Amino acid sequence: MxxxxxxxxxxxxxxxxxxxxxxxxxxxxxxxxxxxxxLNLGPWEQGWVVSSVLIGAILGALATSKFLDTYGRRKLxxxxxxxxxxxxxxxxxxxxxxxxxxxxxxxxxxxxxxxALIPAYLHELAPKSMHGAVATMFQLMIMIGxxxxxILNYSFAHMYTGWRWMLGFAALxxxxxxxxxLFLPESPRFLVKIGKLDEAKEVLMDTNKHDVKAVDTALxxxxxxxxxxxxxxxELFGKGVRPALITGLGVAIFQQVIGSNSVIFYxxxxxxxxxxxxxxxxxxxxxxxVVNVIVTVVAMLLMDKVDRxxxxxFGAAGMGLSLVVMYTVLKFDNGSHVAAIVSALALTVxxxxxxxxxxxxxxxxxxxxxxxxxxxxxxxxCSATNWLADMVVSLxxxxxxxxxxxxxxxxxxxxxxxxxxxxxxxKFLETRGKSLEEIExxxxxxxxEDVATDTTK
Numbered sequence: 001m002x003x004x005x006x007x008x009x010x011x012x013x014x015x016x017x018x019x020x021x022x023x024x025x026x027x028x029x030x031x032x033x034x035x036x037x038x039l040n041l042g043p044w045e046q047g048w049v050v051s052s053v054l055i056g057a058i059l060g061a062l063a064t065s066k067f068l069d070t071y072g073r074r075k076l077x078x079x080x081x082x083x084x085x086x087x088x089x090x091x092x093x094x095x096x097x098x099x100x101x102x103x104x105x106x107x108x109x110x111x112x113x114x115x116a117l118i119p120a121y122l123h124e125l126a127p128k129s130m131h132g133a134v135a136t137m138f139q140l141m142i143m144i145g146x147x148x149x150x151i152l153n154y155s156f157a158h159m160y161t162g163w164r165w166m167l168g169f170a171a172l173x174x175x176x177x178x179x180x181x182l183f184l185p186e187s188p189r190f191l192v193k194i195g196k197l198d199e200a201k202e203v204l205m206d207t208n209k210h211d212v213k214a215v216d217t218a219l220x221x222x223x224x225x226x227x228x229x230x231x232x233x234x235e236l237f238g239k240g241v242r243p244a245l246i247t248g249l250g251v252a253i254f255q256q257v258i259g260s261n262s263v264i265f266y267x268x269x270x271x272x273x274x275x276x277x278x279x280x281x282x283x284x285x286x287x288x289x290v291v292n293v294i295v296t297v298v299a300m301l302l303m304d305k306v307d308r309x310x311x312x313x314f315g316a317a318g319m320g321l322s323l324v325v326m327y328t329v330l331k332f333d334n335g336s337h338v339a340a341i342v343s344a345l346a347l348t349v350x351x352x353x354x355x356x357x358x359x360x361x362x363x364x365x366x367x368x369x370x371x372x373x374x375x376x377x378x379x380x381x382c383s384a385t386n387w388l389a390d391m392v393v394s395l396x397x398x399x400x401x402x403x404x405x406x407x408x409x410x411x412x413x414x415x416x417x418x419x420x421x422x423x424x425x426x427k428f429l430e431t432r433g434k435s436l437e438e439i440e441x442x443x444x445x446x447x448x449e450d451v452a453t454d455t456t457k
Contacts (some may be wrong), residue, residue: 010207013180020177021085022145022231023139023170024053030153031163035100038163045097054102054391056108061333061383063115068376072194073121073187076113081181083110084174088371092168105171116383119367124187127208127218132303134369138359140296145173146287154286158237161300180250189372192222222372222436231374236381244369244443247428248382251312251362252263254420256389259413260354295356308361309431312424315357320417321411322350328405333437342353362386368431371440 020093028050033185036046067076085105094100100456118138128132163426188207191200200222204215234243302311325346370378400409431439 009111009180010125011122011134012185013177013184014077014125015118015141016142016173016177016180017080017084018138019145019148019173020081021111022142022151023173024084024088024111024145024434026146027153027166028053028104030149030157031166034160037327037430039097039100039159048101049097049104050061051391051394052104053108053111053235054387054394055215056110057112057405058108058384058391059105060109060112060117061380061387062112063109063380064113064379064383065380067077070119071191072190073117073124074181074184076117077121077184078178080110080113080117080182081174081178083107083113085178088168088170088174090172092164092171092334100388109355112172112387114384114385115363116380117180120379121187121367122440123364123367124189125185125207126205127214132306132308135364136296136300136303136360138363140293140300142359143289143292143296143355147286147293149210150286150289152239154283163196168250185371189222192358193218193372197223208369213308218435221435222338225437225440233377236374236377240443241371241374241378244371244378248366248370248378249385250423250428251358251365252382252386253389254316254388254416254423255358255362256393257359258316258354258414258417258420259323259393259410260358260388261393270329288348291348291352292355294350296360299356299360300336302356303360303364304432307430308365309424309428309430311357311361312428315353315361316420316424316443317380318353318416319350319358320414322416323417324345324354326350327414330410332407340404344368365428368439369429371443374435 032046032050035041035049039045041049049429064076065142066341067079072246083106087110091100091103091107094103119135122135122138123317149166153166156165159165185203186199188200188203191197191203196217201215201219207213208214208218236245244444246434300313326343328338329346366382397409400412404412429439429442431442
């Protein structure tokens with residue numbers, strides 16, 4: 001089958017899994033209001049319906065490493081679309097709690113696969129001058145998926161079986177992804193690894209606009225790094241890869257423990273505190289989704305112009321300041337109309353800083369920081385760690401809320417933002433403007449050990 005060579009098509013469909021990622025994570029926020037009534041679910045069962053997708057995401061991310069380096073990026077993307085389709089259809093028709101949880105785990109596996117696969121795939125297709133912008137398309141698709149979920153949640157809210165449409169709608173973009181992925185090229189780096197140099201050169205020619213000099217340089221660099229044998233856990237945790245591992249795991253963990261999901265989760269409550277009704281709060285949720293999409297486009301424009309570390313530090317500072325404002329007004333003026341308005345504004349600023357920096361940069365760094373011979377394993381571990389951190393934060397936030405109060409919870413997350421700035425500044429690698437092979441050479445300098453030598457021990 002002839003592959004499409006248009007870069008816009010390649011990058012858009014390559015990132016489309018992010019739309020399914022965002023939609024399946026967000027759609028349950030509206031659907032659970034109706035699911036719990038129709039299936040007579042208690043609080044514990046509701047928690048399982050919501051969090052079961054995270055269990056699947058952890059499993060999917062961990063499983064990706066083996067398939068990514070064995071079968072390639074394109075085939076795995078096709079498989080992921082099939083998993084999404086099956087999970088969406090079956091969850092929409094789920095007759096009871098047990099089957100619904102099982103289908104949500106299936107959806108989670110698709111989410112986990114795409115979170116580990118797509119950042120690496122997009123990086124390997126894009127020329128180094130576009131690494132950040134192209135990889136950020138994944139985050140843009142996530143935000144579009146979340147916005148789409150908010151809109152459909154509102155649209156189906158008046159239907160008795162609306163939750164089935166909310167969950168089942170994901171089958172449509174899954175089908176589109178499946179047929180689009182059939183025409184996508186394989187990663188040139190994977191093609192070199194399996195000895196298909198001519199095919200790799202064809203893909204590089206297409207994605208580099210037939211710049212012969214750039215293609216020859218890239219192919220030479222890829223061929224040299226591809227000579228390294230595929231590494232395992234020993235190589236991933238070896239000294240030569242340690243700086244990359246610290247960077248990848250660091251951004252994966254901090255993206256969650258700076259409180260992003262907890263703060264965003266509390267958004268409807270803050271808006272209702274201002275005095276809006278439930279329908280108005282749902283519309284405000286759509287407004288947040290629109291803001292997320294807009295600021296993610298801004299992030300795409302900045303990604304290859306501003307250092308990754310500077311974006312993370314700036315984002316953590318802005319988020320921390322917003323959290324301090326929310327803490328202050330809730331601590332000393334809680335219950336007043338002014339406090340609710342200021343909290344809502346600070347919340348919007350917090351989300352804007354997050355969506356511009358930590359949300360996209362995390363996936364960019366995870367996709368580009370690891371050497372080729374362990375890229376699948378490294379991205380899988382970081383993605384699984386991100387989902388595990390998400391689950392821990394989601395489970396602990398209600399306890400923090402009941403024990404400390406919302407104001408102190410915000411202060412705690414503000415302190416974590418400060419810690420994130422220090423760790424980012426002192427421990428993370430900078431990758432902007434470098435090819436994947438140049439980043440691999442930087443690992444050698446950062447660790448004081450030859451990565452190629454280390455991975456053959």
